[in-house]
Amino acid sequence: MAVLVIAEDDEDIARVLVRVFKRAGMTVLRAPDGRAALDLIVEERPDMVLTDLGMPRMDGWQLIEAVRAHPDVRDTPIAILSGHLQPGDPRAGSAEVCAILLKPCPNDRLLATVENLLAAGPHQHDAAAPRCPGDLPVTA
Numbered sequence: 001m002a003v004l005v006i007a008e009d010d011e012d013i014a015r016v017l018v019r020v021f022k023r024a025g026m027t028v029l030r031a032p033d034g035r036a037a038l039d040l041i042v043e044e045r046p047d048m049v050l051t052d053l054g055m056p057r058m059d060g061w062q063l064i065e066a067v068r069a070h071p072d073v074r075d076t077p078i079a080i081l082s083g084h085l086q087p088g089d090p091r092a093g094s095a096e097v098c099a100i101l102l103k104p105c106p107n108d109r110l111l112a113t114v115e116n117l118l119a120a121g122p123h124q125h126d127a128a129a130p131r132c133p134g135d136l137p138v139t140a
Contacts, residue, residue, distance in 0.1 A: 002118045003027045003044060007037035007051040007063055008081075013103075017050070017081075020107050021114065034058025038066050041073050048117050053082040061091055068096050068125060075122035079113060081105060096125040 004026050008014040014030050021028045029044060031037035035057040041049060049067065053060035060080060068074050078096075083103035085092060092100055098120070099113050 001025060001027050003029065003046040004114065005037055005040050005044065005046040005049045006030045007034055007049065007055060007060065009033055009052060009055040020111060024111055034060060034063035037063055041067055041076065042070060045073060046076065048114060049076055049078045050081055050114065051078065053080060054084040061095065064095055064097060075124055077117040077120060079117060081110065
């Protein structure tokens with residue numbers, strides 16, 4: 001069973017996400033901020049991370065950077081799910097993530113993206129060429 005960490009500070013959104021992925025047969029661990037998510041990721045070594053960007057204590061950008069810098073979890077697939085991404089934000093192109101999804105995102109598209117990343121499994125990321133196996137697109 002795949003293990004997914006969700007970093008999301010909005011309780012209502014988190015509840016929906018947890019339900020969607022549990023119904024798909026995944027084990028879901030949820031953190032209300034980036035700092036708690038990083039602790040979960042290092043401790044649990046999930047198969048994938050889904051993160052919001054706007055969170056307290058450590059935002060999504062900082063979480064991604066911390067995961068990529070940690071030798072034990074740096075190859076974990078990460079997807080962003082956020083409503084805080086502004087058009088033209090230069091961090092999006094160099095974030096070393098596998099997919100960027102914008103809220104609101106249909107559950108079927110969200111689930112398909114996560115399933116594709118789980119199938120790809122752990123893999124290296126490079127800021128100069130941030131695309132992952134399958135060249136997953138940034139989607140709205």
